[in-house]
Amino acid sequence: MSNETTPIRPDPVFTPDAAFFWEGVTRGELLGQRCSDCMKITHPPRPMCPVCHSIKRETVKLSGRGIVTSWVIPRHPAPIGFAEAPIVALIELEEGIRMVSNVIDVAPDAMKNGIAVEVRYAPTKGGKAVPVFAPAKGGARE
Amino acid sequence: MSKFAAIAGIGQTEFSKASGRSELQLAAEASKAALDDAGIDPADVDGMITFTIDNSDEIGLTRCLGVKDLGYTARIPGGGAASVATIHQAAAAINSGACEVVLVWRAMNERSQYRFGQPMAPPSGGVVNIAGNGTGSLLWCMPFGAQTPASWGALATQHYMNTYGVTNGDLGYVSVAQRKHAATNPLAWFYGKPITLEDHQASKWIIEPVLRLLDCCQESDGGVAIVVTSLERAKDLKRKPIRIVSSAQSIPAEVEVISNYYHADLNVMPEAQGVAKRLYQRSGLTPKDMQLAMIYDAFTPQVLYQLEAFGFCDQGEAKDFIKGGNIEVGGGLPVNTNGGLIGEAYIHGMNNITEAVRQLRGTASNQVAKMTNALVSCGMAGAILSNS
Numbered sequence A: 001m002s003n004e005t006t007p008i009r010p011d012p013v014f015t016p017d018a019a020f021f022w023e024g025v026t027r028g029e030l031l032g033q034r035c036s037d038c039m040k041i042t043h044p045p046r047p048m049c050p051v052c053h054s055i056k057r058e059t060v061k062l063s064g065r066g067i068v069t070s071w072v073i074p075r076h077p078a079p080i081g082f083a084e085a086p087i088v089a090l091i092e093l094e095e096g097i098r099m100v101s102n103v104i105d106v107a108p109d110a111m112k113n114g115i116a117v118e119v120r121y122a123p124t125k126g127g128k129a130v131p132v133f134a135p136a137k138g139g140a141r142e
Numbered sequence B: 001m002s003k004f005a006a007i008a009g010i011g012q013t014e015f016s017k018a019s020g021r022s023e024l025q026l027a028a029e030a031s032k033a034a035l036d037d038a039g040i041d042p043a044d045v046d047g048m049i050t051f052t053i054d055n056s057d058e059i060g061l062t063r064c065l066g067v068k069d070l071g072y073t074a075r076i077p078g079g080g081a082a083s084v085a086t087i088h089q090a091a092a093a094i095n096s097g098a099c100e101v102v103l104v105w106r107a108m109n110e111r112s113q114y115r116f117g118q119p120m121a122p123p124s125g126g127v128v129n130i131a132g133n134g135t136g137s138l139l140w141c142m143p144f145g146a147q148t149p150a151s152w153g154a155l156a157t158q159h160y161m162n163t164y165g166v167t168n169g170d171l172g173y174v175s176v177a178q179r180k181h182a183a184t185n186p187l188a189w190f191y192g193k194p195i196t197l198e199d200h201q202a203s204k205w206i207i208e209p210v211l212r213l214l215d216c217c218q219e220s221d222g223g224v225a226i227v228v229t230s231l232e233r234a235k236d237l238k239r240k241p242i243r244i245v246s247s248a249q250s251i252p253a254e255v256e257v258i259s260n261y262y263h264a265d266l267n268v269m270p271e272a273q274g275v276a277k278r279l280y281q282r283s284g285l286t287p288k289d290m291q292l293a294m295i296y297d298a299f300t301p302q303v304l305y306q307l308e309a310f311g312f313c314d315q316g317e318a319k320d321f322i323k324g325g326n327i328e329v330g331g332g333l334p335v336n337t338n339g340g341l342i343g344e345a346y347i348h349g350m351n352n353i354t355e356a357v358r359q360l361r362g363t364a365s366n367q368v369a370k371m372t373n374a375l376v377s378c379g380m381a382g383a384i385l386s387n388s
């Protein structure tokens, strides 16, 4: 499912405040934005901390582990850039932030809320990547 | 409070799938109809309000209407989810003295010229600056295959449905009630075309397991306009004034338009809760004082969230509240008596405001008995309108 030979998935959109996220993913790292002053992790990224209003921010490597908070399968019209309908999911990461992603390696019939997942990386057609999530193997990893 | 603004006139074009004319022409025709309805000379309009995403511009419209001297303009963010904010803005402008006759409009060839419901491919290459219209959907959803409003909305909704055991079959009660209303409303695209729960369940999945085709609003061409002035001035005009008892907007922390995934509790619609709190506080009214609720229904689940947020039923109980004819004319709380955006047309929520006005005037096709107060909600904004 995730090992397309020639990727057709759309590239992510790089905005000035979120470019670090997609650059990280393309290198195989899941990064979050952390405030350098109060340590608050925010997603989506933004140029100012909503808690202490600092503009000093740093990237932090995220665990890549989370649970599925919600999920859907877009059936019609077919999404652009997918050979088969993906499972689109909202992942709640251990760090307490949510992000939109895909769940892979789970059959649509077996999909349910609350399953534990961990990050993988899926290539996009222009040579970038996005984070996707597969069922967690359990226990410590890499 | 002694000062009130009032809706003095409403107007619209026909609702279709191919208007055959420009969006500016739709805006001008709807505006002229609303001003005629009010009995106001178009030359006397001195305020204009529309959506940030409306393609027509104020100067183009003043040139059509022969407006003498426009003194105030504003646009509201958030698309249809904020449609009632146009009324909130208009009331604020009137009550502040910034202008005297506000023309609100929304006109679009949303079916024939472009289609909101079709997947969008994100732009490629380099760093892009995107304002985003209050949504992160383009940036955070597109590369994962969530490329339509239906998919963005449904992704939050599945959490709510899972929590409260709401099935897609439950949502069918909203579609059936609204299509029943549309079937007897000659203005509606689905006039004469009611559906059954079986039709709903037989319609194809759009976003599994949340939305079938018959859970989704239409794509429409058309224009709607509303004239707002002071209650005092409206009393001397052609129509019985419909008083804007209270109006409100609410965009709570971490809420965004439709790709609304980042606030604390995905089982609620915080923006609708915020609107409800402000509307009830400012008016002293309660849910029991409403004889009608016009609720933004881009997709059926949005109706359930708002019924709960506005206190018509308890949290998680909307799935039962919508059954047994309760939201039909003659039921406990008639909802979207024109057929809503699902049954009448999708003029980005504005046609749900004009239906509230018709109900309060006593001129609706599916007239509710003993109308005094109507709630109009779109999620991020709302108003209580009254004929008393």
Ligand SMILES: [Zn+2]
Pocket (backbone or CB within 6 Å): A035, A036, A037, A038, A039, A040, A049, A050, A051, A052, A053, A054
């Ligand atoms: Zn901070």
